[in-house]
Amino acid sequence: MAERPAVPVIIDCDTGVDDALALLFAVRHPGLDLRAVTCVAGNTDVDGVVRNTLTVLERAGAADVPVARGAERPLLEPARIAHWHGTDGMGDLGLPAPDRAPVPMDAVTLLRREILASPRPVTLIPTAPLTNIALLLRTHPEVTRNIERIVFMGGAVGPGNATAVAEFNVWHDPEAAAVLLTAGVPITMYGLDVFTRVVVPGADVRRLRASAEPGTRLAGDLLAHRPPARGTAPRDEAAGGLGDAGAVCAVADPAGLTTRRVPVEIALAPGPARGQTIVDLRGRAGESELHDGERERPLVDVGLDVDVERYVELYLSTVERR
Ligand code: BDR
Ligand code: CA
Numbered sequence: 001m002a003e004r005p006a007v008p009v010i011i012d013c014d015t016g017v018d019d020a021l022a023l024l025f026a027v028r029h030p031g032l033d034l035r036a037v038t039c040v041a042g043n044t045d046v047d048g049v050v051r052n053t054l055t056v057l058e059r060a061g062a063a064d065v066p067v068a069r070g071a072e073r074p075l076l077e078p079a080r081i082a083h084w085h086g087t088d089g090m091g092d093l094g095l096p097a098p099d100r101a102p103v104p105m106d107a108v109t110l111l112r113r114e115i116l117a118s119p120r121p122v123t124l125i126p127t128a129p130l131t132n133i134a135l136l137l138r139t140h141p142e143v144t145r146n147i148e149r150i151v152f153m154g155g156a157v158g159p160g161n162a163t164a165v166a167e168f169n170v171w172h173d174p175e176a177a178a179v180l181l182t183a184g185v186p187i188t189m190y191g192l193d194v195f196t197r198v199v200v201p202g203a204d205v206r207r208l209r210a211s212a213e214p215g216t217r218l219a220g221d222l223l224a225h226r227p228p229a230r231g232t233a234p235r236d237e238a239a240g241g242l243g244d245a246g247a248v249c250a251v252a253d254p255a256g257l258t259t260r261r262v263p264v265e266i267a268l269a270p271g272p273a274r275g276q277t278i279v280d281l282r283g284r285a286g287e288s289e290l291h292d293g294e295r296e297r298p299l300v301d302v303g304l305d306v307d308v309e310r311y312v313e314l315y316l317s318t319v320e321r322r
Pocket of ligand 1: 016017018019043082084127128153161167168169243244
């Protein structure tokens with residue numbers, strides 16, 4: 001059987017411990033062709049994100065992938081960087097500064113260039129607040145003609161993490177997320193409901209950490225920084241969640257993610273619901289629609305279930321090059 005050509009992908013990230021896990025996977029998966037990485041403020045400030053991203057790519061043996069600096073802050077709000085990723089955004093692992101600089105163009109320009117230059121339609125994988133992507137879609141809407149789909153880590157059907165109802169990436173820039181949903185290309189939401197479930201057992205994390213290969217060892221160290229159950233005593237102390245890397249697994253192996261195409265809206269009003277992804281799983285008209293008619297709402301393929309073992313095995317075999 002003829003081998004399928006690698007899927008051209010671009011990751012827009014806020015590296016970030018789990019963004020780093022996503023980059024390591026994307027670089028090493030033979031079915032993915034990582035054409036560029038763009039950076040945005042989120043887990044740390046944008047300059048820290050650029051530094052972390054360059055360092056991770058060097059460790060992974062992918063120092064030639066172009067990296068660009070993007071938005072310093074969300075469209076409307078000030079940047080509110082995350083507290084979960086250490087003071088450097090990378091779990092304070094003491095990683096060295098990178099040897100190279102980002103490309104001399106902003107993230108939106110690099111995204112446009114790489115999307116339009118790709119011989120096959122690109123899959124965009126945002127694993128961060130959606131500011132760069134919104135700016136791209138508003139500045140260069142023609143890019144959608146060469147975007148296959150967008151698989152983003154963000155949102156939640158159930159509880160949030162930044163607030164009771166809002167997931168961090170959407171909460172950080174809700175207006176940008178609302179722009180993303182109306183991009184007019186197929187969109188998959190890899191939300192918190194599946195994101196939190198894909199956890200690598202402690203025995204595997206320990207094996208990765210003992211590896212002599214720098215990229216594999218880095219994956220282990222990063223996973224060790226991601227306890228599966230924050231704030232509670234986990235049963236397997238050494239286990240670590242894949243986080244954003246799960247969204248990249250969903251591109252490499254879509255069959256591991258069960259999705260349903262349903263209307264999704266972002267709550268934009270100030271107040272306790274701001275940043276919530278309102279996922280309509282009802283499947284039929286309610287009294288509101290019967291009285292007032294249907295509103296036009298974007299349809300999104302929302303991740304509702306994930307084959308945890310399949311993605312853990314996929315991740316390990318890829319990062320360890322088994
Ligand atoms: C998201 O927030 C960030 O801290 C993680 O990198 C992930 O993209 C989870 O809510
Ligand atoms: Ca992230």
